[in-house]
Amino acid sequence: MMNHITVLGAGSWGTALATLLASKGLAVNLWARDAKFCAEIARDRENPRYLPGIKIPQEIKICADLPQALKKHQMIVLSVPSQSVREIAKAIKPYLSPETMIVNTAKGFETETLLRLSQVLCEELPTYCGEQIGVLSGPSHAEEVAVRLPTAVVVAANHQDVAETIQDTFMTPFFRVYTNMDLVGVEIAGALKNIIALGTGISDGLGYGDNTKAAMITRGLAEITRLGLILGAEAQTFAGLAGIGDLVVTCTSMHSRNRRAGIQIGQGHPIDQVLSKMGMVVEGVSTTRAAHALARKVGVSMPITEETYQVLFEGKEPVEAVTSLMSRCKTHEGEKEMLG
Numbered sequence: 001m002m003n004h005i006t007v008l009g010a011g012s013w014g015t016a017l018a019t020l021l022a023s024k025g026l027a028v029n030l031w032a033r034d035a036k037f038c039a040e041i042a043r044d045r046e047n048p049r050y051l052p053g054i055k056i057p058q059e060i061k062i063c064a065d066l067p068q069a070l071k072k073h074q075m076i077v078l079s080v081p082s083q084s085v086r087e088i089a090k091a092i093k094p095y096l097s098p099e100t101m102i103v104n105t106a107k108g109f110e111t112e113t114l115l116r117l118s119q120v121l122c123e124e125l126p127t128y129c130g131e132q133i134g135v136l137s138g139p140s141h142a143e144e145v146a147v148r149l150p151t152a153v154v155v156a157a158n159h160q161d162v163a164e165t166i167q168d169t170f171m172t173p174f175f176r177v178y179t180n181m182d183l184v185g186v187e188i189a190g191a192l193k194n195i196i197a198l199g200t201g202i203s204d205g206l207g208y209g210d211n212t213k214a215a216m217i218t219r220g221l222a223e224i225t226r227l228g229l230i231l232g233a234e235a236q237t238f239a240g241l242a243g244i245g246d247l248v249v250t251c252t253s254m255h256s257r258n259r260r261a262g263i264q265i266g267q268g269h270p271i272d273q274v275l276s277k278m279g280m281v282v283e284g285v286s287t288t289r290a291a292h293a294l295a296r297k298v299g300v301s302m303p304i305t306e307e308t309y310q311v312l313f314e315g316k317e318p319v320e321a322v323t324s325l326m327s328r329c330k331t332h333e334g335e336k337e338m339l340g
């Protein structure tokens with residue numbers, strides 16, 4: 001177990017995780033880049049913009065000074081949006097020690113490079129590559145973790161001992177952490193479920209029913225698995241917490257920003273307005289762009305991703321996207337479809 005933890009990013013997830021870690025008696029620093037916002041949440045002991053109604057314990061040190069936040073760390077938890085992970089990795093590099101363990105909690109791909117986020121960290125922090133980097137994923141809405149509702153997640157790393165150290169550090173009676181050695185699969189599953197949540201939200205916004213939602217989740221899992229297998233993931237991972245677990249919670253919960261954005265898009269609201277009003281990251285948008293490019297690059301069929309891409313970036317009407325999905329050529333379900 002690690003005793004000194006620095007959480008980078010005081011959005012919903014960073015704030016919830018900092019609170020969880022502090023509840024275990026660990027020494028927690030919470031860093032936010034904006035000094036004014038930081039001073040406000042340090043003074044009020046609440047983060048009204050990202051996690052309203054949750055008391056931030058006095059024991060958590062909140063600051064906007066990165067060297068100060070990293071002064072006595074053993075573990076760094078990254079809770080910033082996926083497109084900021086490279087920038088943060090560059091910024092923390094001078095302050096790392098050989099023992100530092102890094103846990104990424106963001107879910108996405110880097111859109112410019114199409115890399116998974118642990119690959120981005122490896123590029124920027126080669127000393128830690130494959131050694132002291134782990135990923136925390138699975139069905140876990142900040143709003144529920146913050147009020148200690150029972151939650152089960154998964155931590156993946158290349159080394160069992162790294163995964164187990166992270167497991168011990170995060171595990172509480174209300175937050176159960178499993179280890180998984182399929183880092184590739186856990187990252188791919190965590191990123192791609194947000195596309196399907198957007199698509200499911202769109203279907204809800206159009207007024208479609210539970211049958212449609214079940215179809216989206218099931219066929220979504222099929223295309224996530226298809227891309228994952230080509231990229232080196234293990235099939236079993238998609239049946240686990242990072243796979244079907246996170247897919248179910250994100251496609252059905254009103255806490256999900258991706259699902260809520262999808263609902264509003266399906267109702268006909270302009271996409272730009274929906275995203276700017278959300279005020280929090282909707283990772284599925286950048287992930288749709290990345291997955292669309294990846295699927296083309298490796299030649300994998302991802303019909304829901306394709307239609308979501310067309311709605312988000314090419315102005316296709318949501319109702320036409322659903323019609324396109326329903327009128328695709330007839331096909332079969334099962335092992336054979338995973339091949340192409």
Ligand SMILES: NC(=O)c1ccc[n+]([C@@H]2O[C@H](COP(=O)([O-])OP(=O)(O)OC[C@H]3O[C@@H](n4cnc5c(N)ncnc54)[C@H](O)[C@@H]3O)[C@@H](O)[C@H]2O)c1
Pocket residue numbers: 009010011012013014032033050079080081082084087088105106107108140141142143279280281283
């Ligand atoms: N909210 C959840 O329930 C939840 C659960 C699991 C995983 N995640 C993942 O965690 C990541 C963060 O999500 P969130 O919900 O906390 O988002 P959020 O929108 O609530 O907060 C993001 C935070 O990151 C900060 N930020 C943005 N760019 C930054 C940069 N370049 N440098 C420093 N800080 C920056 C923002 O100011 C904000 O404080 C996402 O990838 C998300 O998918 C979220």
Ligand SMILES: O=P(O)(O)OC[C@H](O)CO
Pocket residue numbers: 107138139140141142194197246249250255256257258259281282283
């Ligand atoms: O609110 P969302 O849609 O970003 O989802 C948050 C978490 O990833 C759910 O596990």
